[in-house]
Amino acid sequence: MTEYCYRVDALDDIPAVLDLFTADAVLDFSFIGLPTMDGKPAFQAFYEGVFADMSHHNHTISNFRLDEYNGDTAVMRAYARGLGRSKAGGMVDVDVRYRMNFLRTENGWKITRYEIHPAMPMPDSLEEIHGHR
Amino acid sequence: MTEYCYRVDALDDIPAVLDLFTADAVLDFSFIGLPTMDGKPAFQAFYEGVFADMSHHNHTISNFRLDEYNGDTAVMRAYARGLGRSKAGGMVDVDVRYRMNFLRTENGWKITRYEIHPAMPMPDSLEEIHGHR
Amino acid sequence: MTEYCYRVDALDDIPAVLDLFTADAVLDFSFIGLPTMDGKPAFQAFYEGVFADMSHHNHTISNFRLDEYNGDTAVMRAYARGLGRSKAGGMVDVDVRYRMNFLRTENGWKITRYEIHPAMPMPDSLEEIHGHR
Numbered sequence: 001m002t003e004y005c006y007r008v009d010a011l012d013d014i015p016a017v018l019d020l021f022t023a024d025a026v027l028d029f030s031f032i033g034l035p036t037m038d039g040k041p042a043f044q045a046f047y048e049g050v051f052a053d054m055s056h057h058n059h060t061i062s063n064f065r066l067d068e069y070n071g072d073t074a075v076m077r078a079y080a081r082g083l084g085r086s087k088a089g090g091m092v093d094v095d096v097r098y099r100m101n102f103l104r105t106e107n108g109w110k111i112t113r114y115e116i117h118p119a120m121p122m123p124d125s126l127e128e129i130h131g132h133r
Numbered sequence: 134m135t136e137y138c139y140r141v142d143a144l145d146d147i148p149a150v151l152d153l154f155t156a157d158a159v160l161d162f163s164f165i166g167l168p169t170m171d172g173k174p175a176f177q178a179f180y181e182g183v184f185a186d187m188s189h190h191n192h193t194i195s196n197f198r199l200d201e202y203n204g205d206t207a208v209m210r211a212y213a214r215g216l217g218r219s220k221a222g223g224m225v226d227v228d229v230r231y232r233m234n235f236l237r238t239e240n241g242w243k244i245t246r247y248e249i250h251p252a253m254p255m256p257d258s259l260e261e262i263h264g265h266r
Numbered sequence: 267m268t269e270y271c272y273r274v275d276a277l278d279d280i281p282a283v284l285d286l287f288t289a290d291a292v293l294d295f296s297f298i299g300l301p302t303m304d305g306k307p308a309f310q311a312f313y314e315g316v317f318a319d320m321s322h323h324n325h326t327i328s329n330f331r332l333d334e335y336n337g338d339t340a341v342m343r344a345y346a347r348g349l350g351r352s353k354a355g356g357m358v359d360v361d362v363r364y365r366m367n368f369l370r371t372e373n374g375w376k377i378t379r380y381e382i383h384p385a386m387p388m389p390d391s392l393e394e395i396h397g398h399r
Contacts, residue, residue, distance in 0.1 A: 002329050002330070002331060003331075005329050005345075006329070006331065009385070056385070056386050056387060058345065058361050058385045058386050060328045060329060060345050060347065060361075061328060061329060062193050062194060062195050062328050063135050063138050063139070063193060063194060064135070065135060065136075065139065079138075079191065079193050081193065083361060083385075083386055085386060085387060095191050095193075095216060119142070119189070119191045119216075120189050120191050120216055120218060121189060121218060195326050195327060195328050196268050196271050196272070196326060196327060197268070198268060198269075198272065212271075212324065212326050214326065228324050228326075228349060252275070252322070252324045252349075253322050253324050253349055253351060254322060254351060
């Protein structure tokens with residue numbers, strides 16, 4: 001989860017972000033009004049749009065909790081504060097919860113499912129900056 | 134400490150919050166201008182009031198530090214950012230320090246004392262939202 | 267890194283802050299427009315100025331990452347949110363990244379190099395409060 005933050009905040013290496021996920025991973029951002037994306041091609045397009053639009057990203061995670069662990073699979077939750085500034089000058093500051101399902105693979109633990117849930121009311125700026133992809 | 138955040142932020146299960154404390158636990162919030170409460174009946178009433186008033190809660194903790202550890206007792210400190218939105222529409226955003234004393238029991242570690250200390254100046258919104266209980 | 271936050275936020279004990287560093291440690295804050303300081307006398311003067319000016323400090327770190335570890339040396343990174351209020355009434359709220367190099371000594375791990383890198387755009391308040399030392 002920490003590695004995801006570093007990579008998505010670097011805003012310069014889409015393959016490094018994608019490498020954290022399995023090919024058939026599902027990203028469900030519908031709980032905060034953003035798309036659900038099934039498989040790498042779908043969310044690659046999402047991240048390409050985000051990386052093209054944003055000049056700064058800062059995702060801080062805390063309150064880690066292991067929900068399930070079965071040796072080769074695990075489910076983790078964490079609180080996340082997401083700060084962003086778009087190249088157009090917009091700012092976004094959201095408080096959400098991450099829930100990630102993981103699978104142990106030959107290349108280390110990979111994300112198979114990534115959900116974002118609202119914690120505080122979502123600001124309009126979230127839809128303005130990340131919507132319509 | 135993390136579990137406390139998840140339970141107090143769920144805003145839907147008072148017994149789950151109370152279960153983290155021993156029956157004779159003391160909550161001393163006087164350092165930030167809120168009450169000191171001695172024993173479960175006293176702070177149960179406090180949480181019932183908070184849960185009735187708030188629509189959103191988000192308590193993020195970090196900078197964990199173990200101050201004392203004696204096998205069956207421990208004292209932990211952490212930094213906490215508390216975000217809240219009341220059903221009446223008020224917002225609160227406070228930066229505080231938690232200090233919790235723990236006792237190992239047959240049912241796991243329980244909190245025997247919970248202090249909140251100010252970190253940044255406390256906003257008026259804290260008293261408006263959580264005061265007068 | 268956590269201990270640094272507690273000590274720099276206490277704002278009352280300069281020797282306790284300095285004790286975390288080796289005598290020849292380098293503090294490079296140039297990435298956020300603040301000075302680079304070489305050796306304890308240089309950064310002691312910096313902290314004396316900061317402690318004289320500030321009434322509140324709150325540095326919250328997260329997203330810990332071990333970049334290098336060689337038994338007696340290590341490099342850590344973390345995200346940091348720095349909140350401050352000056353005695354003159356100014357507020358500062360910055361999102362940065364800490365990178366610290368450590369050396370294992372007879373007196374525990376000490377910081378040999380401390381860099382602060384920007385995460386979000388730096389506010390003018392940072393220069394107003396901490397600049398010109």
